[in-house]
Amino acid sequence: MNFDEFTGQVQHRLSLPGTGEAVRAIRATLTTLGERVQEGEANDLAGSLPMEIDYYLTDAVADHGQRFDWSEFITRVWEREGMTDRDDRADAAYHARVVLDVVTEVVSPNEIRQIRDQLPADDGWDELFEVVDQER
Template sequence: MNFDEFTGQAQHRLGTPGTGETLRAIRATLMTLGQRIPEGNAEDLAASLPIEIKWYLTGAVHEHGQRFDWSEFVERVSEIEGVDPADAAYHARIVMDLVHAQVPESDFQQLRDMLPESESDENWRKLFEIVDAAD
């Protein structure tokens, strides 16, 4: 899938009015995810994405491997995207479902394994609700 197809699908599924809003949702989600996971894992996950999207996971990140929970993830996505946290969480789920469709299952499973699912981490599974609903 190329950049236009990826962003077109994202725009359709997100219901955003334009490409700018769509790219903000994609960028906010993937930059924040890139901050959370180790650099090598971000590169593995990004390898199958369009080059323009791949950069959000790898090149736009200042520090990989930061430790933060689901609520902090949503707050960061919300701030970057400029939307309320409920919309940010929903947008992140849509973006993750699109990423899931593009990357090898082993790379996606590796991502899931990196994100803890304990009560104290407010269940990172929330990020994968749409992916899991389709399975």
């Protein structure tokens, strides 16, 4: 899947008005995920993504492998998307789920399993894979 197809899928599934909004959702989700997982895993996952977005995972603003919970993940996505209303946190969570669902169409199931293995099973992280799991 190339960049246009990837962003188009995100834009369509989230019913966003434009490519810019889709790219913001992708950047917010992948950058935050890149901060949470180990650097090697971020690099592995990025290797299968379109080159225009793979660096969101690898060039995480802060160090890779940070320990934060699901709530903090959503807060970071929410902030990066430029949302201002606290009620939009549910939208940020849904955006992250949909972006990850599109990612699963590009990368191998093994890569997704490795990402899941790095996230605590008891901390709400299963919510990130909610759309993925419903479709499987």
